[in-house]
Amino acid sequence: MRGSEDHVIDVGALLEKVETAAPIDAVEAVAAALGEMVDARAVTLLVAPSSRTCRPSTTEPG
Amino acid sequence: MIVPVTDRGDAIGVIELLLPRFPSDKEVADVRSAAHALAYVVIAARRHTDVFEWGQRSTPFALAAEIQRRLLPASYTCEAGQFTLAGWLEPASSVGGDTFDYTLDRDSLQLSITDAVGHQVPAALLATLLVGSLRNGRRKGLDLAEQARYANDSLAENSAPGQFVTGQLMRVDLHTGIAQIVNAGHVLPLRLRAGRVEEIDLRVEAPFGVLPGKSFDVQPFPLEPGDRIVFLTDGMQERNAVDLDVATALADSADLHPREVVHALGAAVLHETGGDLRDDATMICLDWYGGPPRGRTTEQGADPDLASAPA
Numbered sequence: 001m002r003g004s005e006d007h008v009i010d011v012g013a014l015l016e017k018v019e020t021a022a023p024i025d026a027v028e029a030v031a032a033a034l035g036e037m038v039d040a041r042a043v044t045l046l047v048a049p050s051s052r053t054c055r056p057s058t059t060e061p062g
Numbered sequence: 063m064i065v066p067v068t069d070r071g072d073a074i075g076v077i078e079l080l081l082p083r084f085p086s087d088k089e090v091a092d093v094r095s096a097a098h099a100l101a102y103v104v105i106a107a108r109r110h111t112d113v114f115e116w117g118q119r120s121t122p123f124a125l126a127a128e129i130q131r132r133l134l135p136a137s138y139t140c141e142a143g144q145f146t147l148a149g150w151l152e153p154a155s156s157v158g159g160d161t162f163d164y165t166l167d168r169d170s171l172q173l174s175i176t177d178a179v180g181h182q183v184p185a186a187l188l189a190t191l192l193v194g195s196l197r198n199g200r201r202k203g204l205d206l207a208e209q210a211r212y213a214n215d216s217l218a219e220n221s222a223p224g225q226f227v228t229g230q231l232m233r234v235d236l237h238t239g240i241a242q243i244v245n246a247g248h249v250l251p252l253r254l255r256a257g258r259v260e261e262i263d264l265r266v267e268a269p270f271g272v273l274p275g276k277s278f279d280v281q282p283f284p285l286e287p288g289d290r291i292v293f294l295t296d297g298m299q300e301r302n303a304v305d306l307d308v309a310t311a312l313a314d315s316a317d318l319h320p321r322e323v324v325h326a327l328g329a330a331v332l333h334e335t336g337g338d339l340r341d342d343a344t345m346i347c348l349d350w351y352g353g354p355p356r357g358r359t360t361e362q363g364a365d366p367d368l369a370s371a372p373a
Contacts, residue, residue: 011099018103023110030103031077034096038063038089040079045067045100047075047117050131 065093068363069101071141071148071321075117098362105136126157129186130342133161133193139321140164141365143356144236145171145349150324152297152331152343159185159227160295160342161193165200168355170236172200175346176229176270177248177295191220192227192270206233210244210270210278217271226271230293232283236355241283246270249299252309254290254316259309262291287352290316292323297341298331319368320347 017029027045035043063081067074077097085093108114123131130153139148149162159178164171174196178188195216199209210231217227228247234240247269250261264281285291290312298308311330315323324345331343359365 014099018107023107024113026103026107027100030096030100034077034093034100035079037092037096038079038081038085039083040081042078042080044078045075046078047114048073049120050118 063090063093065097066362066364067097067101067104069098069105070137070139071146071319071364071368072137072139073321074101074104094362101363124157124182126159126182126186127153129183129190130157130159130161133163133186133189135163135165138324140166141358141360141368142166142171143358144351144353145234146320146351146365146368147171147173147346147348148320148324149175149346150328150344152328152339154181154297154339154342156181156340157186158295158297158342159189160297160344161189162293162344162346163193163196164346168236171234172206172232173293173346173348174229174231175248175293175295175344176227177297177342177344178227179225179269188217188221188225188227192217192229196229196231205280206231206242206244207278207280210246210280211276214246214270214272214276214278215274218274221271226269228269228296232293234285234350239285239287239350239352241285242280243283244278244280246278247272249294249296251294252292252312253284254292254312255286255288257313257316259312285350287350289350290320290323291348291350292327293346293348295342295344297339297343298327298345318370320349322370323347 014030014033017033018026021029031043031045063079063085065077067077077100104114134151138150147164151160158181162175164173176189176192178185178192192213195213196209199212204212230248231244233242243264245264245266247266250264253260253262265279267278268276292312311327315326318326324347327345328343359367
């Protein structure tokens with residue numbers, strides 16, 4: 001199980017993924033790596049709304 | 063599993079993972095750390111793309127709202143060792159020109175809340191002029207009185223007669239804990255101390271832009287460790303929100319994080335107006351802990367001692 005290893009997050013590798021990706025894909029790259037840590041079937045980022053009159057929206061990384 | 067994506071108490075979002083099994087404690091801890099890193103990735107990435115702005119909106123912004131949004135600080139919440147603050151702006155359907163702002167340096171916390179006269183693009187442009195002059199003065203190293211005078215004169219010189227902005231500028235010395243304030247025609251702040259809500263009595267001077275060359279009084283602000291201070295604009299208190307009892311709402315939300323307090327007040331004013339705000343409703347909630355400048359306790363981007371219990 002990957003999650004049972006020490007220091008699962010490799011910051012250098014993570015930043016490399018972020019910088020390699022296009023800005024619009026940077027979050028998806030991290031989310032995908034995050035999902036791999038726990039064998040997630042799906043990963044969804046919900047962005048907090050900027051006012052109460054806006055409902056939160058979702059992006060579906062990876 | 064749902065994990066917060068947070069930086070300094072600023073709730074950027076949450077990440078939801080569909081897992082094939084119940085996660086171990088170690089996996090939960092790792093994912094929380096990764097979600098914290100994700101907060102920084104979002105902060106960096108949104109400088110290059112509109113995709114996160116899209117994510118924060120469910121309806122298109124009017125031009126005035128677009129201008130107004132750019133006047134607000136990059137983060138609406140800041141947790142620090144000596145304080146936590148959060149701001150919130152609930153825009154009216156006809157944008158009213160409200161703003162809030164804050165900045166922190168080694169010696170002081172400075173914050174402002176302002177309300178430009180009028181509505182829509184003219185109000186947003188007037189607010190742009192006022193906020194720009196406040197930031198310009200602040201970044202030139204002007205003290206509070208000089209910032210107020212500079213903003214007042216900038217407004218008077220660059221806007222049409224009859225245009226004005228109400229506002230409050232506050233500075234807290236982080237070494238002494240002494241706070242000072244300028245009040246330019248603005249709604250008085252509220253203080254929650256020992257379970258009791260009171261309006262703080264300040265001398266109210268002319269709004270910015272009315273009297274060219276005017277000097278503003280820098281008034282002492284009574285601030286003690288444990289105080290919760292709430293700054294408002296009049297959209298919280300007048301017109302069709304008149305029935306909202308802000309003081310009661312504040313007392314009822316005493317146990318909440320400042321971020322949750324401003325959300326609760328925003329929700330309350332929307333409820334009171336049936337979702338039809340006639341004026342912007344804006345607020346800043348400052349929890350002052352006092353003591354010397356120091357770091358804070360944090361876990362994955364938020365202070366666990368400040369977090370509310372799960373709903």
